[in-house]
Amino acid sequence: MKVDTSLGHQLERVADTVRAAESAGYDGIRTAEMNHDPFLPLLLAAEHSERIELATSIAVAFARNPMILANLGHDLNAYSKGRFTLGLGSQIKPHITKRFSMPWGSPAAQMREMVLAMRAIWANWYEGEPLEYVSEHYRHTLMTPAFTPENTEYGAPKVILAAVGPKMTEVAGEVADGMIIHPFSTLPFIESVTLPAIEKGLAKSGRSRADFQLSYSNFVVTGRDEAEFAASRENACRRIAFYGSTPAYKGVLDAIGVGELQGELNKMSKQGRWEEMGQLITDDILAEFAVVGEPGDIAPEMLRRYGQFVDRTSASFPTSDDAQRAEIIAALRAA
Amino acid sequence: MKVDGGIDWDLSKAGAQARELEEMGYSGILSAETNHDPFFPLVVAAQNTERLELMTSIAVAFARSPMILANIGHDLNAASHGRFILGLGSQIRPHIQKRFSMPWSSPAARMREFILAMRAIWANWHTGEDLAFTGKFYTHTLMTPMFTPTNSDFGAPRVFLAAVGPKMTEVAGEVADGILIHAFTTEKYLRETTLPALERGFEKAGKRREDFQITYPAFIVTGQTEEEMAEQKKLVCKQIAFYGSTPAYKPVLESIDAGDLQGELNTMSKQGRWDEMGTLIDDSLLGQFAVVAEPAALADQMLSRYGDIVDRTSAAYSNLAKEDRRDIVRRLTA
Helix, strand or coil: CEEEEECCCCHHHHHHHHHHHHHCCCCEEEECCCCCCCCHHHHHHHHCCCCCEEEECCEEHHHCCHHHHHHHHHHHHHHCCCCEEEEEECCCHHHHHHHCCCCCCCHHHHHHHHHHHHHHHHHHHHHCCCCCEECCCCEECCCCHHHCCCCCCCCCCEEEEEECCHHHHHHHHHHCCEEEECCCCCHHHHHHHHHHHHHHHHHHCCCCHHHCEEEECCEEECCCCHHHHHHHHHHHHHHHHHHHCCHHHHHHHHCCCCCHHHHHHHHHHHCCCHHHHHHHCCHHHHHHHEEECCHHHHHHHHHHHHCCCCCEECCCCCCCCHHHHHHHHHHHHHC | CEEEEECCCCHHHHHHHHHHHHHCCCCEEEECCCCCCCCHHHHHHHHHCCCCEEEECCEEHHHCCHHHHHHHHHHHHHHCCCCEEEEEECCCHHHHHHHCCCCCCCHHHHHHHHHHHHHHHHHHHHHCCCCCEECCCCEECCCCHHHCCCCCCCCCCEEEEEECCHHHHHHHHHHCCEEEECCCCCHHHHHHHHHHHHHHHHHHHCCCHHHCEEECCCEEECCCCHHHHHHHHHHHHHHHHHHHCCHHHHHHHHCCCCCHHHHHHHHHHHCCCHHHHHHCCCHHHHHHHEEECCHHHHHHHHHHHHCCCCCEECCCCCCCCHHHHHHHHHHHHC
């Protein structure tokens, strides 16, 4: 299993962070898109590293158009000599329409078209295919030599999608090179919803599971001592409760038979009772989302549960003991 | 007068290029958007320089949402400690709609709103104003602490706008911090059309001329030898003829009573007679668009013609020796 870590957004710190991650043996480093541009740090990360894979996880696809993303993806992949993966997510309607002032259609169909539009643009740039992409959400029919990148040695980046529901998951299986499973997932949900939807998508495009990379970052509760363990547990419970309050994620709770919890958490979130919400996450529920144990137990348990289908993880290992963390990472990577 | 130099798209060279321009005394570097992302070279340049201003010239505004550009602008300005200038241009309808799959309508009004939307976002981030921007073209009403940048020491970048026609020029005067004037401009057009339009914009916003920067690249014909001069002249005449064939630029030719030329050049361009087109640009026409001078006289001519209106120039004279260029930059920026 490959292990990824995160890259912060402060551009002044990127060089140090990526060098440290590379020498610590991580396979990849990723940026999220929150309050900063997710691409600029990866450019500097590419400059200051040799080997490590670079990815957005995720960039908000619908905040941009396929041409802008095709161009960013091309430039980052060329500059990093083929190390870039464009990880995309849909965000939710209010953020797309009211934060980014961009159109929101039916997200799974729109995302499918977005990825296919980028592939049409790349096929134009790299193989000289005519650019004639016309679909419901996107239209790309104009390209001239002046706007065609000339440095095509490394071609297109890999494209992976973040997905939760079966429709978006199937789109990932059909048109993407991989998928990011949401941390708010359980084994029963992954086995009953995620994996079958991926297979359905792969079948549509005549591909096999070997062509597809699955990334999953489960929650991990551990620590070098009792106090760290307790803090890690509380933090995980609070995050699980936060996700659990979201109506869109009710299916995940349904899959472990506690669907009614969603309504309760939602009500509490509206009352601002964030601290209390975490207390509704019992040990049984926690164990569905998190691998819980001594530092030495974490890697074997992750591999036992997820090793069959997860290709890479960016789980964080909340121990302050660097040697313990290095051992977990090494054990995961060895498998 | 400030002087800017261009930077290549090649990211592996951008750092060294930027350092060289800084060492030579240039005021800033420009990154254009053609077949690569225009912001990446400036990120590389920012970490390799101390003083140079970093500007896109231009990034295609309508290919993006105001929020995306607000975010990139914030990040680049923070990373460069306030040295970033977001230079924007509209591009033309077919490129926005058919290349970028984005909406196009009344470009001047849309651009005005685009820049005001970014300013509303920055006011929310940097001074805590409510984000309640509801315009005809853009809506930005949602922002939460999680999506708000926290490193606000350097605030918003300056915003410059590329404009040719009087409407877009007035918008630049009203809502931008500077204008990027097209090289295909005559001194007459600049004084009689551009400046009055800017003044109207300044007046609308209650802005003073000294708070605003006028950038004008100017065509340059120069060379170390007679042959080189002749070669440059041919090249520049061809460029002028190329722009002159474009219907949208007819008013510029009209400013010097050469409006008829546009139709003629346009016909020739459709027949592919590019080389010949340049021969229609005679010396007097050339002089309207270009500064024609030996290296030693170039800076003085620039200053005497444009010194009273132009705040920065990006005049390129890459055919000159490095020492000559250094000398011109020194005189212009003095």
